[in-house]
Amino acid sequence: MANLDNDIKEVLVTKDELQKINERIGAQITKDFEGKNLLVVGILKGSLYFMADITRYIDLPLKLDFLAVSSYGSGTTSTGSVKIVKDIDIDLTGYDVLLVEDILDSGRTLSYVRKMLSARGANSISIVTLLDKPERRVVDLTPDYVGCDVPDEFVVGYGLDYDQQYRNIPYIGALKREIYE
Ligand code: IMP
Ligand code: MG
Numbered sequence: 001m002a003n004l005d006n007d008i009k010e011v012l013v014t015k016d017e018l019q020k021i022n023e024r025i026g027a028q029i030t031k032d033f034e035g036k037n038l039l040v041v042g043i044l045k046g047s048l049y050f051m052a053d054i055t056r057y058i059d060l061p062l063k064l065d066f067l068a069v070s071s072y073g074s075g076t077t078s079t080g081s082v083k084i085v086k087d088i089d090i091d092l093t094g095y096d097v098l099l100v101e102d103i104l105d106s107g108r109t110l111s112y113v114r115k116m117l118s119a120r121g122a123n124s125i126s127i128v129t130l131l132d133k134p135e136r137r138v139v140d141l142t143p144d145y146v147g148c149d150v151p152d153e154f155v156v157g158y159g160l161d162y163d164q165q166y167r168n169i170p171y172i173g174a175l176k177r178e179i180y181e
Contacts, residue, residue, distance in 0.1 A: 010174045013150070029060075082112040
């Protein structure tokens with residue numbers, strides 16, 4: 001992993017901290033969704049590791065599905081035009097949907113996804129994001145569960161990419177500016 005670590009300016013969330021976040025949020029969701037009809041929907045590809053880890057701390061019957069959207073290309077800022085690349089397979093009627101996102105930045109992606117899904121007959125739609133950059137918000141969107149806030153830096157690791165790379169770093173780090181500038 002030496003090569004990948006070299007491109008990281010600063011570690012923002014360690015492996016241990018990620019583990020604690022997953023335990024805390026998993027326990028909270030277990031409490032909040034007791035007796036509900038839980039469908040956990042991961043937004044690919046960034047939520048891959050977070051989804052896999054938090055769901056192991058949700059002690060309830062649940063179903064898993066995935067949604068893939070593209071809004072970024074290879075740049076570092078959201079374009080606002082969101083495209084569904086892979087839709088959910090399960091009919092949402094009657095489910096309490098929990099959308100799992102890696103990071104909330106402008107909020108455009110999740111706001112679009114929530115609007116699109118809310119027309120499909122779900123009981124409720126909630127949002128959990130591992131990371132939040134609250135000062136970057138452009139549209140009004142408040143997640144129900146947040147792992148932690150991060151500063152306005154481009155971050156990678158634990159599922160988050162830059163140009164499809166760095167997803168397999170086991171912690172969250174700020175990417176050196178010279179990599180993307
Ligand atoms: P938004 O639509 O501006 O909220 O952007 C959200 C999406 O942009 C996330 O799902 C990420 O895929 C991507 N994104 C935003 N900030 C970062 C970052 O710092 N690192 C990696 N991906 C990011
Ligand atoms: Mg994403």
